[in-house]
Amino acid sequence: MSVNIAVERRRVVHIALLVAVIAGLLFATGLLDGAFAQGGPFGAPRTQAPAPPVGGVLGWIFTKQAEFYRQFSSLLRAAKADGSAAWSLLGLSFLYGIFHAAGPGHGKAVISSYIIANNETWTRGVVLSFASALLQALVAVAVVGLAAALLNATAATMGRAVNVIEIVSYSLIIVIGVRLLWVKGRAFLALLHTLHRPAAVGAAVTPRPHDHAHHGHAHHSHAHNGHDHSHGHDYGHHHHGEGHAHHHHHADDEDASAWGHAHAPEPEELAGPGGWKRGLSAIVAVGLRPCSGAILVLVFALAQGLFWAGVASTFVMGIGTAITVAVIASIAVGARAWAQHLADARSGYGMLAMRGVEVGAAVVIIAFGALLLTGYMVSERMVGI
Amino acid sequence: MIHRFFFCAAAAFAGLVIATAAAQAHPHIWVTVKSELVYAPDGTVTGVRHAWTFDDMFSVFATQGIESKKKGEFTREELAPLAEVNVTSLKEYDFFTYAKANGKKIEFDEPPAGYYLDFNPKDTVLTLYFTLPLKTPVKAKDLTLEVYDREFFVDFSFAEKDPVKLVGAPAHCKLSIGRPQEMSAALTQQLSQLAADQRDPSLTIGAEYANKIAVKCP
Numbered sequence: 001m002s003v004n005i006a007v008e009r010r011r012v013v014h015i016a017l018l019v020a021v022i023a024g025l026l027f028a029t030g031l032l033d034g035a036f037a038q039g040g041p042f043g044a045p046r047t048q049a050p051a052p053p054v055g056g057v058l059g060w061i062f063t064k065q066a067e068f069y070r071q072f073s074s075l076l077r078a079a080k081a082d083g084s085a086a087w088s089l090l091g092l093s094f095l096y097g098i099f100h101a102a103g104p105g106h107g108k109a110v111i112s113s114y115i116i117a118n119n120e121t122w123t124r125g126v127v128l129s130f131a132s133a134l135l136q137a138l139v140a141v142a143v144v145g146l147a148a149a150l151l152n153a154t155a156a157t158m159g160r161a162v163n164v165i166e167i168v169s170y171s172l173i174i175v176i177g178v179r180l181l182w183v184k185g186r187a188f189l190a191l192l193h194t195l196h197r198p199a200a201v202g203a204a205v206t207p208r209p210h211d212h213a214h215h216g217h218a219h220h221s222h223a224h225n226g227h228d229h230s231h232g233h234d235y236g237h238h239h240h241g242e243g244h245a246h247h248h249h250h251a252d253d254e255d256a257s258a259w260g261h262a263h264a265p266e267p268e269e270l271a272g273p274g275g276w277k278r279g280l281s282a283i284v285a286v287g288l289r290p291c292s293g294a295i296l297v298l299v300f301a302l303a304q305g306l307f308w309a310g311v312a313s314t315f316v317m318g319i320g321t322a323i324t325v326a327v328i329a330s331i332a333v334g335a336r337a338w339a340q341h342l343a344d345a346r347s348g349y350g351m352l353a354m355r356g357v358e359v360g361a362a363v364v365i366i367a368f369g370a371l372l373l374t375g376y377m378v379s380e381r382m383v384g385i
Numbered sequence: 386m387i388h389r390f391f392f393c394a395a396a397a398f399a400g401l402v403i404a405t406a407a408a409q410a411h412p413h414i415w416v417t418v419k420s421e422l423v424y425a426p427d428g429t430v431t432g433v434r435h436a437w438t439f440d441d442m443f444s445v446f447a448t449q450g451i452e453s454k455k456k457g458e459f460t461r462e463e464l465a466p467l468a469e470v471n472v473t474s475l476k477e478y479d480f481f482t483y484a485k486a487n488g489k490k491i492e493f494d495e496p497p498a499g500y501y502l503d504f505n506p507k508d509t510v511l512t513l514y515f516t517l518p519l520k521t522p523v524k525a526k527d528l529t530l531e532v533y534d535r536e537f538f539v540d541f542s543f544a545e546k547d548p549v550k551l552v553g554a555p556a557h558c559k560l561s562i563g564r565p566q567e568m569s570a571a572l573t574q575q576l577s578q579l580a581a582d583q584r585d586p587s588l589t590i591g592a593e594y595a596n597k598i599a600v601k602c603p
Binding site: 302 | 411412413415440441442443445446447448449450451470509540
């Protein structure tokens, strides 16, 4: 009886900790919202003091991108008279893309959270960054190409089109977050359950040497191959884990499966169709929304009769953006690996913490999507005062 | 130990997210401002007349797809629907105009009809003309007027020549104009010494970017 109470109390402590982590992350999201939305134009309270551009490195980035941006119109005009100016235009687009991606939008936060929640590899992080940035460029070209070049639509019409795209994009972000929360939340609870089972506690909490990890890998991928991929990998993981928690016939297996989960996904997992499909949803969610800067440049280029120069500029801009996002994604991968390293030293509870972080990251994605969708956070105001 | 780990991991992640996302959008629209402060015969301020000239890129974007008789040129009538959209949506942003009389905030009414957009085909730029009447005209010894976008999506700056005029003001009123400070090398240097989350109170960058008109009528 007393054992049960102790276990119960520990469970309560853990749930409280999880709630604290989530609250902390939400708070961080709120801070960040305040940092760049300044209340937003959509009826949210607006402070009276002017928002100073952020100082330090960010202030510098901020000044630089504005500087670059202002040169677009003169370079596009120059390119009209002298084709060689197009090279300067492309160089400028590249630099602008690199600097501009540091600003809001462009999905850095969503991609980073996604990488952390989903335990993505560095390669996948880079691919996600490039694919979403290039999709963004493609959407900008498609919007201006269809609406302005073909249909001669007005700026207001393009604004409305972008609005619809935004709603779809932000909803998709929420869907991805909810799906991750469902998968990761269940994994977290299953692990918690496992850790608190007297028999399981012994197996999972006792630190085990690392050679077990190898066993875990083999075992894990084996189980995986047998799994129905249409369920998605996280699902696969989860069932696998849960199955063990319920049967735990074998202490070693229990431990192995826990470690197996914590490690980076095996190559075959990445190559699997489900793996790429999973990434595709993130690419589409993040890359769907075109950047207003690109749309302005494209429309201006179109007016100068140099639409091709605008298209080239937009794609080069996308490459620049991708580089910045990829760097940030790499930091996310590194941070996760570092946390994993810490977690590994703490056996079962370290694992639990990792699951907790994943749950937190999923919550951050939902929060981002929700804030963007409700217009409380402006990712980048669409042009049209 | 577990607690500490939790905090470490959460803090690391939160820090990462903030560091990667806490940057602002840079301006996408540049506006050159010319304003007039309008006084009634009794010496009260009744309103502000603005003439805002947009940069060429935004002007070209805004006029995209608008039907015109002459290619590359737009008449006031052809631009009337666009002017209406602009003025209506500016309401959401308090017209980017903030005024104080004797240190107290004053409110503006919506612009009455009569606002319009002009297109300059040579520079391909649009200029928006509109009047902001004060809700209640005030007699002010000290009047300040600022034009800025706190989100810095629109970069406002006063025109080089004759940025502000007083119309019908009592003769003893004195006008002074504060321009946004250029981002000088020295300021950039100063800024780079600050941590990203640090705001030096002596370095009020926001105020330095703001366009401030001060009228003293002692």
